[in-house]
Amino acid sequence: xxxxxxxxxxxxxxxxxxxxxxxxxxxxxxxxxxxxxxxxxxxxxxxxxxxxxxxxxxxxxxxxxxxxxxxxxxxxxxxxxxxxxxxxxxxxxxxxxxxxxxxxxxxxxxxxxxxxxxxxxxxxxxxxxxxxxxxxxxxxxxxxxxxxxxxxxxxxxxxxxxxxxxxxxxxxxxxxxxxxxxxxxxxxxxxxxxxxxxxxxxxxxxxxxxxxxxxxxxxxxxxxxxxxxxxxxxxxxxxxxxxxxxxxxxxxxxxxxxxxxxxxxxxxxxxxxxxxxxxxxxxxxxxxxxxxxxxxxxxxx
Numbered sequence: 001x002x003x004x005x006x007x008x009x010x011x012x013x014x015x016x017x018x019x020x021x022x023x024x025x026x027x028x029x030x031x032x033x034x035x036x037x038x039x040x041x042x043x044x045x046x047x048x049x050x051x052x053x054x055x056x057x058x059x060x061x062x063x064x065x066x067x068x069x070x071x072x073x074x075x076x077x078x079x080x081x082x083x084x085x086x087x088x089x090x091x092x093x094x095x096x097x098x099x100x101x102x103x104x105x106x107x108x109x110x111x112x113x114x115x116x117x118x119x120x121x122x123x124x125x126x127x128x129x130x131x132x133x134x135x136x137x138x139x140x141x142x143x144x145x146x147x148x149x150x151x152x153x154x155x156x157x158x159x160x161x162x163x164x165x166x167x168x169x170x171x172x173x174x175x176x177x178x179x180x181x182x183x184x185x186x187x188x189x190x191x192x193x194x195x196x197x198x199x200x201x202x203x204x205x206x207x208x209x210x211x212x213x214x215x216x217x218x219x220x221x222x223x224x225x226x227x228x229x230x231x232x233x234x235x236x237x238x239x240x241x242x243x244x245x246x247x248x249x250x251x252x253x254x255x256x257x258x259x260x261x262x263x264x265x266x267x268x269x270x271x272x273x274x275x276x277x278x279x280x281x282x283x284x285x286x287x288x289x290x291x292x293x294x295x296x297x298x299x300x301x
Contacts, residue, residue: 003075005039006068008032009047013065017054073138090119091276094130094142098220099263102240103160103287104143111283118276126218127195134268141267141277145195154270158281160288162260163237164253165203168227171248178252179207186232187211191218196261200235203258224249237261 012021012032022029040047047061057065095104100122108120123130123139130142135152143160151157167178169185182204189211190197197218204211214232217223221244223234228247237260238251265284267277 002035002038003072005035007072008035009039009061010065010068010072012036012048012055013057013061016056019053089117089273089276090121091141091273091280092121092123092139093280094123094125094133094139094144096127096130096144097124098239099143100124101242103263103284107280107284107287110287111280114283115279118279131266134266137268137271139268140271140273141265141280143263144266146262146264147266148195148198151266155266155268157264157266158284159262159264160284161240161263163239163263164260165200165235165258166238166254167252168224168234168236169250169252170227170230170233171250173233174250174252176252178254179209181233181252182207182209182211182235185212186214188223188226188232188234189213189216190220190223190234190236191216194218196237199237199259199261203235203254203256206258207256 008021008025011024012018015021015024018032018036019029022032025032036047043060043064045060046058047064048055049058093104104122112118112120123133123142125133127142127144127147130139130144131147133139134142134155146157146159167181169176169181173181173185190200192198192201215226220236220239223236224247225244226232227234228244228249240263265281267281271277
């Protein structure tokens with residue numbers, strides 16, 4: 001059985017259409033359809049029910065989907081095991097939105113220059129789901145927010161960056177008291193369902209500020225644009241660049257001491273790709289030492 005056909009099967013199941021899977025795999029829809037038909041013949045059961053341009057997985061397909069995922073992961077592990085003396089194989093990473101455009105590209109640029117034989121799979125997502133993916137073994141490591149709970153013994157943590165809360169305001173409001181802004185200007189709230197948003201809510205409660213809420217969302221770049229357009233002020237972590245270009249904003253420090261948002265890397269000690277993970281950690285440490293917001297020493301949770 002060709003593992004590429006299994007990968008096509010999993011991709012079609014995830015995308016919900018052969019055309020979308022073909023775009024992701026960079027092949028033609030006809031090639032995807034042919035691979036699925038071949039796989040169905042080998043397995044002896046239909047894997048998808050076709051309905052126009054979309055497909056739905058059959059009961060038979062659903063029964064083998066997770067096993068197929070695991071088999072593909074095991075095949076990827078073979079390269080790491082076979083190349084135990086060299087830094088090669090596939091590394092499976094996760095990253096949040098800001099890390100995807102901020103820290104991660106710079107770390108990977110250094111890493112692939114030193115270790116050109118590696119292949120990297122990247123899963124975007126929010127920190128809670130990325131922690132679960134690392135704990136389950138789906139991912140080897142992820143750039144995430146520090147978890148508000150103790151990690152399992154199978155995982156470890158490296159602190160990369162601390163991001164203090166700041167009041168984000170239009171440039172014309174520079175010099176005004178941050179508490180006065182939070183109390184009297186419309187608030188563009190950082191989503192309280194997310195860990196970073198909870199920090200902002202805790203500060204507002206500690207300061208006794210009842211804000212005039214206008215919007216609530218979990219998208220820091222979008223919040224910056226909305227503040228620039230005069231829609232309100234916001235209380236957010238001072239997140240890493242890049243930011244949207246051309247914005248006229250000020251970041252006003254808070255008068256009361258408060259815990260920063262902490263970004264770092266969580267990884268699984270049990271992964272067979274620990275050599276690749278260690279190389280990733282080494283490059284992350286090297287890069288962060290040259291930035292202004294790196295702690296003096298790495299810390300473990």
